[in-house]
Amino acid sequence: xxxxxxxxxxxxxxxxxxxxxxxxxxxxxxxxxxxxxxxxxxxxxxxxxxxxxxxxxxxxxxxxxxxxxxxxxxxxxxxxxxxxxxxxxxxxxxxxxxxxxxxxxxxxxxxxxxxxxxxxxxxxxxxxxxxxxxxxxxxxxxxxxxxxxxxxxxxxxxxxxxxxxxxxxxxxxxxxxxxxxxxxxxxxxxxxxxxxxxxxxxxxxxxxxxxxxxxxxxxxxxxxxxxxxxxxxxxxxxxxxxxxxxxxxxxxxxxxxxxxxxxxxxxxxxxxxxxxxxxxxxxxxxxxxxxxxxxxxxxxxxxxxxxxxxxxxxxxxxxxxxxxxxxxxxxxxxxxxxxxxxxxxxxxxxxxxxxxxxxxxxxxxxxxxxxxxxxx
Numbered sequence: 001x002x003x004x005x006x007x008x009x010x011x012x013x014x015x016x017x018x019x020x021x022x023x024x025x026x027x028x029x030x031x032x033x034x035x036x037x038x039x040x041x042x043x044x045x046x047x048x049x050x051x052x053x054x055x056x057x058x059x060x061x062x063x064x065x066x067x068x069x070x071x072x073x074x075x076x077x078x079x080x081x082x083x084x085x086x087x088x089x090x091x092x093x094x095x096x097x098x099x100x101x102x103x104x105x106x107x108x109x110x111x112x113x114x115x116x117x118x119x120x121x122x123x124x125x126x127x128x129x130x131x132x133x134x135x136x137x138x139x140x141x142x143x144x145x146x147x148x149x150x151x152x153x154x155x156x157x158x159x160x161x162x163x164x165x166x167x168x169x170x171x172x173x174x175x176x177x178x179x180x181x182x183x184x185x186x187x188x189x190x191x192x193x194x195x196x197x198x199x200x201x202x203x204x205x206x207x208x209x210x211x212x213x214x215x216x217x218x219x220x221x222x223x224x225x226x227x228x229x230x231x232x233x234x235x236x237x238x239x240x241x242x243x244x245x246x247x248x249x250x251x252x253x254x255x256x257x258x259x260x261x262x263x264x265x266x267x268x269x270x271x272x273x274x275x276x277x278x279x280x281x282x283x284x285x286x287x288x289x290x291x292x293x294x295x296x297x298x299x300x301x302x303x304x305x306x307x308x309x310x311x312x313x314x315x316x317x318x319x320x321x322x323x324x325x326x327x328x329x330x331x332x333x334x335x336x337x338x339x340x341x342x343x344x345x346x347x348x349x350x351x352x353x354x355x356x357x358x359x360x361x362x363x364x365x366x367x368x369x370x371x372x373x374x375x376x
Contacts, residue, residue, distance in 0.1 A: 003015075003228070005042075005173075005205055005207075005228055005229040006205065007042065007072075007100055007143050007145060007172055007173055007205075008100065008141075008142070008143025008172050009141075009143070010042070010072045010099065010100060010143065012041060012042045012229065013040060013250075014040060014041065014229075014246060014247055014249075014250030014251065015205075015207070015222075015228055015229025015230065015250070016037075016040075016041040016042070016218070016229065016230055016232065016243065016246045016247070016250065017041065017042045017043075017044065017175070017207060017229060017230070017231045017232070018030065018033055018041065018042070018043040018044055018231075018232065018233075018236065018243075019044065019147075019175075019209060019231045019232060019233030020044045020045060020046055020047050020076040020102070020104070020147075021046070021233055021234075021237075022046055022047060023046070023291065024046070024237065025043070025044065025045065025046050026045075026046055026063065026275075026278065027065060027066060027067050027070075027278055028271065028274035028275045028277075028278050028285075029240065029271070030043040030045075030067070030070065031067055031069075031070075031274060032240040032267070032270070032271055032274065033236065033240045033243045034069070034070070034243075035240075036240050036241045036242075036243045036244040036257075037243035037244060037246070037247050038244075038247070039069075040243075040247050041243055041246070041247070042072070042074060042100075043070065043074065044074040044075070044076050044102055045063060045064060045066075045074060045075045045076055045098075046063055046076070047076050047077075047078045047104050047107065048060055048063060048064060048075055048076060048077050048078065048088075049077075049078050049079065049370065050077050050078065050079035050081075050084045050085045050087070050088035050089075050370060051079070051081075051084055051088075051370035053077070053088045053091065053092075054084060054087045054088050054091060064097055064098070066098075071099065072098075072099035072100050073097075073098040073099045073100070074098060074099070074100040074101075074102060075092060075097065075098040075100070075101055075102070076101075076102040076103070076104050076147070077089070077101060077102070077103055077104065077135075078103075078104040078107065078112070078117060078118065079103075079117070079131065079370060080115055080116050080117045080121065080127075080131075080370055081370055082127070082130040082131045082133070082134045083134070084370055085103075085131050085134050085135055085138075086134030086135065086137070086138045087138075089101060089134070089135045089138035089139050089142075089144070090138040090139075092139075092142070093138065093139050093140045093141075093142050098142070099142065100142060100143050100145070101135065101139055101142055101143070101144050101145070102144075102145045102146065102147060102175075103131070103132070103135060103144065103145070103146040103147070104117075104118060104146075104147060105118060105119060105121050105122050105128070105146055105147065105148040105149075105162070106118060106119050106147045106148050106149045106175075106177050107119060108149065108181040108182075108183075108184050108347075108349070110350040113181060113349055113350050113351055114350040114351065114352065115352065115370070116351070116352045116355060118181070119148065119149045119151075119152065119180075119181035119349075120152060120181065120349065120351055120352075120355065122148055122151070122158040122159070122161070122162040123151070123152055123156055123158050123355065123356065123359055124355075124359060124360070124361075124362045125158075125161055125162075125165060125359055125360055126360050126361075126362055127362035128162060128165055129165050129168075129169060130362075132144070132146070132165065132166060132169035132170075132171055133169050136169055136170040136171065143172040143173075144170070144171055144172060145171060145172050145173040145174065145175065146162075146166055146171055146174055146175070147174075147175040147176075147177070147209070147231070148162055148174065148175070148176060148177070149176070149177045149179055149180055149181055150176070150177075150178060150179060150180045150190065150193050151180050151181070152180060152181050152182065152349050152351070152356075153180050153181065153182035153349060154180060154182075156356060157180070159176055159193060159197055160196065160197065160200050163176075163197050163200055163201040163206075164200065164201065166201070166204070167201050167203050167204055171204065172204060172205075173204055173205040173206070173207060173228070174197065174201065174204065174205075174206055174207070175206075175207040175208075175209050175231045176193060176194050176197050176206065176207070176208060176209060177189065177209040177210045177231075178190040178191050178192075178193045178194055178208070178209070178210040178211075179210055181349045182347060182348070182349050183347075184347050185234065188211060189209075189210025189211040190210075191208065191210070191211075191221060191224055191225050192225075194206065194208040194221070194225040194227050195224070195225040195226055195227075198225060198226045198227055198228075199226075205228035205229065206227050206228055207227060207228060207229045207230060207231050208221045208222070208225055208227040208229075208230055208231070209230070209231035209232075209233065211339075212230055212231075212232050212235055213235045213337060213338055213339055213340075214235070214242075214245070214337055215242070215245035215246045215248065215249035215250075215256060216249065217235075218230045218232070218246055218249060218250070219249050219250070230246075232246070234339070234340055235339075235340065237292070237295040237340050238292055238294070238295025238296035238297070238298060238340065239295070239296075239340075240267065240271075241257040241259065241267070242257075244256075244257050245257055258331070258332035259332055260328065260329060260330060260331055260332065261300050261326060261327065261328045261329070261330040262328035262329065264296055264297075264300070265320075265323040265324075265326070265328055267296070268289075268292070268293070268296050268319070268323065269316060269319060269320050269323070271289060271292060272285055272286045272289035272316060272319055273285065273316055275288050275289050276316070282315060282316055283314050283315060286313055286314050286315055286316060286318075286319055287314055289319075290311050290312065290313070293307070293310050293311045294307065294311065295340055297310070298333075298335075298336050298340060299332075299333030299334070299335045299336030300326075300330055300333055300336070301327065301330060301333075302326055306322065306325070306326065309322055310322045310323070
């Protein structure tokens with residue numbers, strides 16, 4: 001059995017965190033995951049850019065709306081400029097917009113790294129320290145955590161230095177994805193790095209992330225690395241009930257969910273309905289749901305024409321009617337538990353000019369480097 005995870009004043013039992021995913025972990029998806037876990041675990045918002053938050057961008061203000069039942073409310077922030085990060089954190093604290101702030105130093109996508117943000121940023125040690133100092137001082141009583149990767153690539157590994165800086169600046173917990181930015185989501189996550197980080201920063205909780213495709217994987221990661229909890233992302237795409245399995249596993253039970261296609265179809269319709277309610281427009285909700293269709297149907301016997309048809313529906317009745325044409329008695333397919341989502345790897349990391357010349361100099365990083373839209 002694992003110990004409960006403490007994130008400042010918040011106890012997270014079991015120690016399971018939903019990773020922020022752009023366009024995915026909005027309030028409706030978090031609601032579904034929390035329902036399956038019966039409210040246990042921690043569910044983090046999509047990535048919110050600090051500049052957009054400070055400017056009160058309309059889309060960003062929508063993304064930080066939490067359901068009344070969400071507690072604690074967790075916001076993940078992305079920023080490159082310490083002053084802007086500080087302003088955003090103070091705004092969250094003063095206006096009671098969240099109960100926990102997570103900082104993104106793990107995103108590997110080019111539009112983020114080319115600005116020096118996400119997984120590129122920890123290479124600049126002094127910049128990382130300045131951002132963490134502003135965030136922790138601005139947060140008041142709110143706990144500040146961070147999520148990061150091993151480094152930019154195998155020649156520029158940063159996670160041990162970053163972990164030590166985080167402890168020194170008062171960060172409450174660290175999540176480590178056991179891949180470099182160059183790996184994106186390809187190859188195999190290096191769980192041994194999670195174990196090394198745990199040994200390196202025994203003062204605070206360390207959470208492991210990467211290649212947790214089942215509840216058993218989560219238990220194995222804790223056992224093999226000594227980490228204090230797990231962060232799950234792509235494994236719950238089209239499978240929000242994975243959180244029920246994770247709760248069962250950490251509580252020592254093995255009553256894992258194996259839904260029939262009928263049960264999966266019901267969850268699909270509910271997910272699309274929640275999106276419509278959240279966006280204030282049924283059609284917009286169903287259109288936003290389209291990206292989830294293939295994940296939900298993975299492994300089931302559904303013809304390619306029907307898959308295409310379901311992926312272009314624009315009303316709940318159309319979605320329901322299409323699903324009802326399937327053989328809904330199909331049991332959970334054997335091949336549906338493995339990897340899902342993006343798996344590309346070994347990409348060249350797009351960085352600002354001269355970024356790798358000096359790991360300490362942060363000249364040239366200004367508030368102009370901030371992204372102006374949230375959600376990745």
